[in-house]
Amino acid sequence: MGHHGRRFGGGNLCAGDAPRGVVDGSSAAMNAASGATLSTAEIIAVGTELLTPFRVDTNSLFLVARLNEQGIVVRRKSVVGDDRCDLGAAVREALTRVDLVVVCGGLGPTEDDLTRETVAEVLGRALREDTEIAASLRARFTARGWTMPENNRRQARVPDGAVVLSNSRGTAPGLWLEENDRVILLLPGPPRELEPMFLGLVKTRLRVRATRNRLYSRVLCVGGRGESHVEELAQPVYSRWRNSAPSVETTVLASPGLVELHLSTRTASRAAAESVLEAAATELKEVLGNDVFSTDGQSLPEVVGGLLERKGLYVAIGESCTGGLVAASLIDVPGSSRYVRSGVIAYDNDVKMSVLS
Amino acid sequence: MGHHGRRFGGGNLCAGDAPRGVVDGSSAAMNAASGATLSTAEIIAVGTELLTPFRVDTNSLFLVARLNEQGIVVRRKSVVGDDRCDLGAAVREALTRVDLVVVCGGLGPTEDDLTRETVAEVLGRALREDTEIAASLRARFTARGWTMPENNRRQARVPDGAVVLSNSRGTAPGLWLEENDRVILLLPGPPRELEPMFLGLVKTRLRVRATRNRLYSRVLCVGGRGESHVEELAQPVYSRWRNSAPSVETTVLASPGLVELHLSTRTASRAAAESVLEAAATELKEVLGNDVFSTDGQSLPEVVGGLLERKGLYVAIGESCTGGLVAASLIDVPGSSRYVRSGVIAYDNDVKMSVLS
Incomplete structure (x- = not known):
């Protein structure tokens, strides 16, 4: 509904029908140093709480925007629970379809965090404790005067061949894994950990592998x-x-x-x-x-605020049923104190008569 | 993170490893009249706009709640674009894993709405124009003094054996399809069409097939x-x-x-x-x-409102940086006019000094 974009495949031949993993010789040679170009991606969010009526995956909005900037098209987004079988199947399938699989969440220290183990199993790689990560985790706890719970040692386990992406905001490091020409990227679930990790450590790695478009x-x-x-x-x-x-x-x-x-x-x-x-x-x-x-994505309160400021006008807001919402949306714009003076919420009828009339 | 629930599978045997479609004889016999019990589901949201940085699928929150009420566990949620191949693959895979596949969206009249055609193709069923739906679509347009665009006739096309779920709020009928012991349910994307259709026509059909739990x-x-x-x-x-x-x-x-x-x-x-x-x-x-x-999900404004009302108190709100948000959250509670009198948003310093001091 409402979308008018390019569509993949056509006739009876689906893009997915072609055997995946057959890389065109010339482009493989061209990218010998940096690996093949990444042009399609899938995002898998992991967490049983995302399969309740109360939570949606929002990380994918950030990720789609950042991947699109690199010319990478997101073909599918999935949510699976904290379940080794469901997650394993999702990763295995995605690897047959796209160049880049981004898995978010399930890297925590508790027993229901299974992403590291499951992805290692899918790729058939051993997990080993990385002494550097273990030491930095221990230091993190010591700095706060705590002893590290044994559980957290799981976060130091790294599949063979993985590049470790350090986490400046939490205990779970991210992991960058390559398998033939594909990349599997494991990122922590909390947006405040995922976003700086992506911008600081993932973006430049992706750029090297992105298309020119x-x-x-x-x-x-x-x-x-x-x-x-x-x-x-x-x-x-x-x-x-x-x-x-x-x-x-x-x-x-x-x-x-x-x-x-x-x-x-x-x-x-x-x-x-x-x-x-x-x-x-x-x-x-x-x-x-x-x-x-x-024509540049500015919201209505931003446009109104800009007009008020340019004309040197101030605004006072009188509201009843909207109960402060008009004022709140104007004030939500940074710098709005330059034109918003005050507001009255006259909800009671007497107040309405005396203040607003 | 934070979830402590049951997990499916264990050891090296995943639930998905068992060949799907083998139904236990006794339960199949028990359910002969109504079909086998539905206990697991996947939700597939269709729409390229859901693969942009601007939109998340929210229908699944409503659906998970309603399915859980029937004792049906949602194992996976996916989003695919308006693409026949990607959607076909998603439906095909889901049918191997769960009892109920709910597909939302892609039932509109335009060329990028492909759900009907794709699901018919996956199930190997012919699509025929349903004269009753076509007539009711035409009547809908005539009632508004319009001629129905030819495109809308696509919405009257029904796969063999489907039960048509009429849409009281839009032109796209829903479809209930059974394939062996599985159900494939196609629902329109807009929540204002999907929700009444589910509550009015789908819920009772599901109840017959739900577990006792x-x-x-x-x-x-x-x-x-x-x-x-x-x-x-x-x-x-x-x-x-x-x-x-x-x-x-x-x-x-x-x-x-x-x-x-x-x-x-x-x-x-x-x-x-x-x-x-x-x-x-x-x-x-x-x-x-x-x-x-x-302990019953009541929000803080509801609890505060209840206390005010029980004690016969009225409230007036003075706000600065919160710019009306406190008043707005109190007023958002139905019946809040019984205790909210008025509010002042003193954003400008002079106003603050004169009104709030």
Whole structure:
């Protein structure tokens, strides 16, 4: 629904039907030093709590964005519980389909953290205690005046041939494993550990193996129109841009009161990307008019705040049913103290009459 | 991390290693009229927009809760794009692992909606236009004075042997398909279509095929303590309850300022479930003291509101940096007009001095 992008495969031949692991000789030779190019990925989130009604995997949003920047397309995301069999099957399958398998979570010290052991088993590699990791874990505990629980020693176990990614924010190191031309990347589950590890240690490793193409994108925000109305007006424009070179793909995302048009293009040249995205945005603005309130992803409170500041105006907010939400969204913008003065929430009728009338 | 539940499989034999589809004779006979019992499920969300950095699948949270109520355990959740090959592979694999495969999305009228066609292909069934659905689709458009686009006729196509689940909120009907002892359920992607369809048409069908065991749960909310501190105190209690009969499983979920302990038990008797959950909750409260602010999932604003109302007190809120958030969370509770009078957001320093001092 609403997506109009390239599709893989066609006819009766699926991409997955071709035997995986057969690497084209010339490109293999080209990449001899750094390994084959990584262009497709799957993300596997591990944790029984992610199979309850209370938690969704959000790490994958961060990861998809970062992988797309490297020109890597995410083909599938999965969630499995803290279960050796389910996780093992998921990793084994993913390895037959994509170049890069990212597994998040299950690297903790407790008995239900099984990622290290399971991946080592899938790859048929032995696990050995890394004395350096064990020492640094022990030092971490000692620094706080604690004795390291024996359980934590499990976090020092490393499969043969793995590159250890140190964790600046927690006890679980990440692991980078290569198997033929594929990479298996194990990252800790908590976003505050995963994100700095990715940005600090994974990104540069990936860049070496990434395609020359990068993904560039642009977000148009539209207010005051429903999704189907926006799509009706915009579809003739983006169906044309889909066939340009480089092509522009459009994803329509609707939420209450807001329709976002995500334009993206994949190319080796930033200049080419910017020029086609700008041209596509301009055409869409002509069609959708002033309902497009930003062409760079700025939110409505940011746009309103910018206007207030540029015009040197201050705002005071009177609210009833919205109970502070209007003020809260304006104040949520950094620097909003430059134009927000005060707000009144007149919820009781007497207060309403006396303060707001 | 934080989950302490039952795990499937063990030793070197994985559940998935046993050939699927071999049904125990006696239970098959027992269920001859209604089909075999459904006890495990996988959820597959379809949509390329769910593989962008901007959208997560949230339908699965609703579905996991509803399936758990029927005693059905969700073993895996996946997201695939609008791609016939990727979706086909996901459905094919899931059918080898679980009793019930729920596919959400991709039932719309546009060319990128491929779920009907792909699932029919996986099952080797022909698709035929259902004249009743086609007529009702046409009537839907006529009622609004529109002519139905030809594209929408695709939504009337039904695989052989499918039960059609009518959609009261949109044009895409759902489909209930049976293949040997498995069920494949196709549901529309938008939550406002999926949820009423599930509650109105799917739930009763599932109940007939569900196990006698149901999942019962209880949520304790803890404020003012970190996750690891709560876990340290609570772990000796819930490790004991894990071995009771029926056993109580605990999942610890932490978010800023709040730790939730989800207790759950799976049993055929509601009375037994309530008694073990009550006993477990009581023991946990003894250990965690007044930091447990609710034992029935009530949020902090609900608890505070209840106290205000019982004591006949009214509240006025003065806020600065929180910019209306405190008022908004109190007002978000239904009936809060009985105790919330007014609020002031003094963001500017002069306003702060004059109003709040």
